Amino acid sequence: MSKIQYQTLYREVADRIRELIEHGDLASGQRIPERELCEQFGVSRTPLREALKVLASEGLVELLPNRGARVRQLTLKMVKDTYDLMAALEGLSGELACQHISDEGIARICALHEKMLQHYRDRELAEYFQVNRQIHESILTASDNEVLQEMYNNLSQRVKRVRYSKKMTDSFWERAVSDHEKMIEALKQRDGQQLGQILRDHLCNKLEVAAVDGVLDDRESA
Amino acid sequence: MSKIQYQTLYREVADRIRELIEHGDLASGQRIPERELCEQFGVSRTPLREALKVLASEGLVELLPNRGARVRQLTLKMVKDTYDLMAALEGLSGELACQHISDEGIARICALHEKMLQHYRDRELAEYFQVNRQIHESILTASDNEVLQEMYNNLSQRVKRVRYSKKMTDSFWERAVSDHEKMIEALKQRDGQQLGQILRDHLCNKLEVAAVDGVLDDRESA
DNA sequence: AAAAGGCATTATGAATACAAAATTCCCTGA
DNA sequence: TCAGGGAATTTTGTATTCATAATGCCTTTT
Incomplete structure (x- = not known):
């Protein structure tokens, strides 16, 4: 290697x-x-x-x-702001992906989706997350907008270090999978507006779930 | 001092x-x-x-x-991609601004809007642009999202150096002013969705108008 | 005992020095 | 004439040095 x-x-x-x-x-x-x-x-x-x-x-x-x-100190507000931004960027990536993705690209994402569903049924959380991430990455790549990718990756990097205290509950997991079902449907129909909307809401939901841990509550203290 | x-x-x-x-x-x-x-x-x-x-x-x-x-070479695609991104960010800034802005903030922007209209009527292009920029900046600030502001400013910086060849025609100028009228209306009603949508379309329109100049047509040549 | 002042120590910012890589230029040989 | 091949030169990356700002510690003073 x-x-x-x-x-x-x-x-x-x-x-x-x-x-x-x-x-x-x-x-x-x-x-x-x-x-x-x-x-x-x-x-x-x-x-x-x-x-x-x-x-x-x-x-x-x-x-x-x-x-x-x-x-750099992360405040709770900063993390929330970053998520708002990432949601908007994911939404845009979905819109653009619908315009640019090839049929093979859609097929690949569908395959990943099926794989993810299997991990969901088998309750394999780590594997589920990994494939989940691959799906979002694939959409981002399919957007064919390098500047967008660069910005998204930067934001992602910034909040990578926050640890979340709440566990993934069954109902949230179910909701996430349901979101993904709708995403795939929109992607297949190349309905950019729809996919964008779902992705925006999807990420917002994710943050609501995750109680952020080890982060200052309000303001930075030098 | x-x-x-x-x-x-x-x-x-x-x-x-x-x-x-x-x-x-x-x-x-x-x-x-x-x-x-x-x-x-x-x-x-x-x-x-x-x-x-x-x-x-x-x-x-x-x-x-x-x-x-x-x-760094700017390609036409890169400029377009950056504008797509900026449009999405402006849209988000509008949505957030509607949530966070104070009544005084709205009043200040309305005042700027009136000022801009006057410059439009007087056909003072440079002054018009300046106030126009102040309005967009005010909305961005009102979004109360520093990460968003930082990212928007970075993108703006990247494309600042491109020079546009097409002149502002009367019909485009009229269209821009009409967009702004709608923006103000949405802002007054704190209709974030609406304001976001207008801002997204507004910027897209702007790039369509502007024929980009002095930029590579397709790919970078080292 | 606590605050203020000053000296010693440490850390930071910038300039310089040095080694290695890239580039230029000139020469040679077909 | 022109391609190839080295030196010589320049440029780049990193280490080191030097000046200055910040910090900590000790003394002095009230």
Whole structure:
């Protein structure tokens, strides 16, 4: 297996720090110790500081002039706002996908849908989630809009680190599957408006379900 | 008395390069001469390279490992895709604004609208555009969603540098004003769905009008 | 005991130095 | 004439150095 070889250190460092943040090894609001990370990664400060600048403009890190970097605090409002935005983008991806997707593309998504249904019937949550994600990714790809994909992935990255406390209940699961049934129907008919609407509501529903955990309730405290 | 703006060089350098790109002083696809810009700005390579990394993750610049930076090429498709996205975001901003805006906020926008109408009647195009922009900005602000605002501004930045060849015809101008009339009506009634729909169509219309100029027709050529 | 001031230490921002990659240019040989 | 092949040069990526701002600690003063 040939992993992509990084051509520059700062990209690799940025990826590593992204992982640290996503996994919570660098906690929300925590100061990012420049010197320590340099030693840990075995690089000098130059590529590390370049990586931090990139992460800052991705919204993961906060740079305070002359006072170092910290992991950007996520507030509950920020997470909700991000979900609102992602819902709108998913909706758009559905509309565009209906315009651009090929018949084979639809067939592939239908196949994924059947696979997901099987995992639902077998109550295999992890596998269900994985295929679920593949479906949404496929629609996003089918939108054939790279800027949209870039933006969506950025937003997704930002909220990846939040952990949800509520469990998936049967009724919510059922509702999600039912949404997906309607999605597939709309996709087959290439009804962009309809698919867009379903996707928007689908994600809103998802956030309602998920009680967000480990996030500040109102405002950031420096 | 204005606050001290720049605490760090890389931010200032990034702003300066943004301007160069926006004004076309650095043309699309052009190689960005590191050494020259350092001399021009009177800074060392470190802050300049940091700025370039930021600009790259903003989508304005392309970084080729070991081969320098160039101004990212805009293709016609990319511009269209960006407009589709911006339309969706404007739509969302309208929906959210209707939920969050205060009565005073609505009044302020109505006042701007009246001002804009006056410029329309007086055929003052530049002034019209300025107030027009203020209205859209006000709605975006009223959405009370900072993530949305950040993303919209980034997209807006990306396409700022395209120059449009077609002139604003009377009929298009009339259509735009009529859209705005409907927008104000929807806003007054806090009809988010309606306002969102109008805003989405409004921007689509805008791109249709504008024949994009100085942009590659199909694909980027390295 | 608490607040204020100042010195020492540390961390940050920017410039410089150095190694490696890419590019240029000139030469050679068909 | 032109393709190929190296040096020489330039450019790029990273490490290191240096100046300055921030932080912590200790003393002094009330």
